[in-house]
Amino acid sequence: MVVDFELTDEQKAAVEMAHDFALNELRPIAEEWDRKGEFPKDLILKKAVDAGFTTAGIPEEYGGGGLDQLTSAMVFEELFWGCAGLATSIGANNLATAPILIAGTEEQKKRWLTKLCDGEPRLAAFCLTEPEAGSDVSSIKTTAKLEGDHYVINGQKCFITNGGISDVYTVFAQTEEGLTGFIVGGDYEGVSMGKHEDKMGIRASHTAEVFFDNVKVPVEDVLGEPGRAFVIVMQTLDMTRAGVAAAAVGVARAAFEEALAYAKQRVQFGQPIIVNQGISFMLADMLMKIEAGRRLYYYAGWLATKMAAEGRMSRRLSVASSIAKAFCGDMAMEVTTNAVQILGGYGYMKDYPVEKYMRDAKIMQIYEGTNQIQRYVIAANLMGIKELKQA
Ligand code: COS
Numbered sequence: 001m002v003v004d005f006e007l008t009d010e011q012k013a014a015v016e017m018a019h020d021f022a023l024n025e026l027r028p029i030a031e032e033w034d035r036k037g038e039f040p041k042d043l044i045l046k047k048a049v050d051a052g053f054t055t056a057g058i059p060e061e062y063g064g065g066g067l068d069q070l071t072s073a074m075v076f077e078e079l080f081w082g083c084a085g086l087a088t089s090i091g092a093n094n095l096a097t098a099p100i101l102i103a104g105t106e107e108q109k110k111r112w113l114t115k116l117c118d119g120e121p122r123l124a125a126f127c128l129t130e131p132e133a134g135s136d137v138s139s140i141k142t143t144a145k146l147e148g149d150h151y152v153i154n155g156q157k158c159f160i161t162n163g164g165i166s167d168v169y170t171v172f173a174q175t176e177e178g179l180t181g182f183i184v185g186g187d188y189e190g191v192s193m194g195k196h197e198d199k200m201g202i203r204a205s206h207t208a209e210v211f212f213d214n215v216k217v218p219v220e221d222v223l224g225e226p227g228r229a230f231v232i233v234m235q236t237l238d239m240t241r242a243g244v245a246a247a248a249v250g251v252a253r254a255a256f257e258e259a260l261a262y263a264k265q266r267v268q269f270g271q272p273i274i275v276n277q278g279i280s281f282m283l284a285d286m287l288m289k290i291e292a293g294r295r296l297y298y299y300a301g302w303l304a305t306k307m308a309a310e311g312r313m314s315r316r317l318s319v320a321s322s323i324a325k326a327f328c329g330d331m332a333m334e335v336t337t338n339a340v341q342i343l344g345g346y347g348y349m350k351d352y353p354v355e356k357y358m359r360d361a362k363i364m365q366i367y368e369g370t371n372q373i374q375r376y377v378i379a380a381n382l383m384g385i386k387e388l389k390q391a
Contacts, residue, residue: 005298011071018075021051022082030083033204034356039089040204041165045121048090053079055117057094058101062109063117069239069308070301073246077294080250084360085204087247089123092161092205094243095368096124098236099170099181101308103224112168112183125166127157127184127210128233135373137172137179137233142212144173144180151175151222153182153215156194159367163208164193170223171212177227182217190215201359235313239304241321241368245297248325248332248364249290255332255339255357256286262343262352279342286335293328300324319381326374329364336361 007015025047033040048054057072058064067075072094079087093116100112116122133139142155153173157163169184169191184191194209224232260283263274273279300320307317336358340347347354365371 007074011074014067014071015074015078017051018053018078019081021048021053022078026079026082026086030086030204031353031356034083034085035203037198037203039086039162039165039206041121041206044086044090045123049119049121053090054093054123058097058113058117062113064113069242069304070298073243073297073301076243077246077250077253080247081254083204084247084251084363085202087250088202088205089162091243091247092126093124095236095240096126096166096168096170098239099126099223099232100183102235102239103181103232104183108183108221108223116168122168123162123166124168124170125160125162125210126236127160127163127169127171129159130156131158135370137230140172140174140179142171142173144175144182144217146175146219150216150218151182153184153212153217155212157210157212158194159197159207160210162206163210165206169210172229172233175226179229179233180226181223181229181232183221183223184212184215184217188215188217200362201356202363234318237369238313238318238321239308241325242297242300242304244364244368245293245300245324245328248328248361249293249297251357251361251364252286252290252293252328252332252335255336255354255361256283256290258352258354258357259283259286259339259342262346273342282338282342286338289331289335293324293331296324296327315381315384319378322369322374322377325368326371326378329371332361332364
């Protein structure tokens with residue numbers, strides 16, 4: 001069989017469990033924490049840890065759930081269906097730990113991944129973005145100076161999910177050799193939280209600036225070779241973008257379901273509005289695009305799983321991940337906007353969840369690389385088309 005769309009028993013169980021958690025734990029508190037603009041860490045994190053979501057992608061030998069990239073993405077489609085804000089904070093460990101899985105030594109994995117899997121409500125944060133370095137990763141200004149057996153890190157990171165409330169940080173800074181990755185403990189002296197961001201959407205996630213002020217990090221916690229972290233960052237994003245695509249599908253699906261239910265019960269001119277072709281075709285288009293998006297992230301997630309299992313990377317994965325991420329991010333924006341349109345005046349009000357879905361969807365076109373950057377990656381790889389043919 002060339003392609004099999006049947007989920008395995010393990011995948012079915014993981015998706016079902018995530019769906020129940022989204023329905024019973026995330027949805028009931030989503031609106032309140034969206035309004036407050038905070039991640040209710042004390043309320044939800046331990047539950048998410050106990051259910052295994054914060055460590056789902058960490059291999060079992062370090063205490064994690066051992067889910068592959070595809071299954072993990074399927075799980076996050078459900079959690080984002082529940083609440084994109086809460087799910088963003090719960091899911092951020094996946095991004096933060098990917099560089100350790102890709103480039104970490106066995107000692108680093110044992111020390112840091114095991115710590116994250118000890119059952120305590122722990123978070124990890126990926127510290128790449130800076131005020132002047134978003135899409136342009138090479139222009140990072142944070143420095144790390146070698147002094148004997150340790151580095152001293154100084155700099156400022158921004159828009160960091162779980163910044164300032166995490167136990168473990170993967171941090172990217174400039175050393176003499178160039179961009180270098182580090183693992184930094186959240187309790188290290190000099191690590192502090194700056195401004196807590198007041199966001200348009202995913203408001204129930206925690207986003208903040210993180211400052212590194214003369215933070216001493218032992219040389220053992222350098223990720224990979226000094227100066228080689230640009231590639232680690234690219235490979236990390238190649239591995240995680242299927243998850244963002246899945247997240248976008250989850251938000252779009254939530255909006256679609258709301259719009260469909262409304263269109264069936266809202267009566268105007270003596271009949272449910274769904275009987276109007278103008279509305280039913282909108283819903284048909286929404287479903288078509290959600291289904292297309294899901295197949296794209298299934299493929300990117302499948303390829304990421306294959307590459308991780310084989311211990312290699314390929315530009316075919318870069319392209320597949322960027323296609324999935326850009327398509328699904330744009331699709332979620334379109335579908336959620338149309339859901340608001342179908343609900344009309346009610347859709348614009350906070351009494352219904354679709355305006356939240358629309359605000360939440362916007363970040364899907366921005367985080368983990370803007371959709372313009374995804375198109376850049378796709379186009380740049382088109383210029384080296386031969387590489388794409390290598391599976
Ligand atoms: N895997 C492995 N290596 C990669 C790679 C990948 N996916 N992508 C690039 N590289 C390598 C290249 O082979 C090249 O290596 P050499 O110098 O040895 O030839 C090097 O990295 C530089 O690549 P390139 O010239 O393509 O880099 P550019 O500066 O042109 O483009 C982009 C880099 C824009 C793609 C990159 O900066 C990017 O992805 N930016 C977005 C960052 C982002 O997503 N930020 C969001 C914050 S994370 S929440």
